[in-house]
């Protein structure tokens with residue numbers, strides 16, 4: 144297998160792409176950057192936020208409810224604010240106060256505003272609930288993103304099996320169906336969004352739907368548990384066969400979003416980079432088994448303690464191998480963070496990225512900091528180096544940004560990370576949480 148060595152010379156400035164959707168506020172926001180002075184061990188307690196990837200589908204499933212709803216432990220992130228704005232425009236008025244969101248159902252409209260939907264892929268998750276409630280939906284076809292094409296063919300195929308008909312007009316998916324009917328649906332591959340969209344479509348369908356080869360992620364279980372609290376009849380969530388018995392209507396309830404396993408895993412990896420000991424409160428340990436197992440293989444130690452879940456690291460990191468897989472395998476959303484750890488591990492590590500076709504953008508930036516990484520297709524070879532050196536780097540996608548924060552925490556000298564609007568999509572004020580446990584990290588606005 145021929146690996147192509149990444150060197151600074153193979154980099155092209157701004158290779159991480161740039162957003163095309165700018166407004167005055169956004170262009171101001173886009174200039175934020177993080178400044179990190181590396182080399183300080185972490186020590187202290189971090190509270191884990193509510194899960195972004197559970198909150199997005201759960202909030203959008205509000206479209207299905209005929210009564211008011213209260214959500215708790217909702218993270219305050221850019222994508223969440225976008226989702227609440229979208230819900231308001233669709234007819235579900237939402238108010239977020241801290242971690243609480245109150246939703247009042249109003250008169251629904253089937254048209255999701257194109258420009259808003261284009262800014263957030265997860266908006267496609269309103270397709271199933273809108274067709275289920277209104278018999279039609281107009282939603283922008285999600286584009287690809289930095290990590291891959293990310294098609295939605297599985298979503299559409301499944302909905303067609305339930306009786307929906309789709310046309311593509313002016314970049315919008317237009318779906319119609321008088322009343323969805325239960326069906327037997329087998330996904331070509333486990334898809335998180337596809338499973339979520341079809342669950343939300345099936346809860347109000349005529350008859351029973353069975354999803355085969357369904358994704359098993361904990362966020363899907365959280366969505367199903369939420370819908371069951373509103374009167375849905377879903378069984379098998381967390382397994383690859385999910386059965387949904389359609390009901391005539393769903394009431395509102397009160398529900399607390401599960402903790403964010405990827406935010407938690409990211410903080411566990413931070414202490415692997417810097418050494419020291421941190422305790423996570425509200426850590427979804429059972430949803431992190433594959434991640435904890437890899438971090439243990441690299442020399443980290445974990446224990447339950449009175450305050451929560453403790454992670455510690457002393458001594459050298461050890462090389463390891465990971466292959467990203469659907470849950471309960473190793474999550475692709477932790478691949479970039481573990482690659483940062485591999486850069487400082489003794490020996491040669493291997494990353495096999497099996498979920499997305501272009502999820503090594505962080506490697507280019509880690510090389511700027513002195514990492515030794517060779518890429519060949521979906522495989523990366525990482526030779527551990529003695530140290531990383533701080534440098535100006537560019538975030539390209541959410542988890543790539545996190546890996547640059549990890550690298551900056553361990554690097555000698557100062558690291559500047561630009562375009563951190565990517566990071567803010569999934570981490571709420573990460574600089575505050577890390578500063579509180581000893582990191583020297585701050586956010587700066589760059590004047591236009």
Ligand code: EPZ
Nearest residue numbers: 196265293294295296297298334335336337476498499541
């Ligand atoms: C969800 O994305 C997550 N996003 C992603 O997290 C996560 O990386 C991904 O699942 C995999 O775990 C949210 O939950 C909001 P998929 P999703 O459908 O649903 C292919 C983050 O960093 N596929 O499970 O879009 C697809 O191309 C984000 O928080 C099709 O081919 O992922 C990919 O190769 C990034 N056709 C694979 O399946 C389809 O119709 C898995 O995608 C759907 C998917």
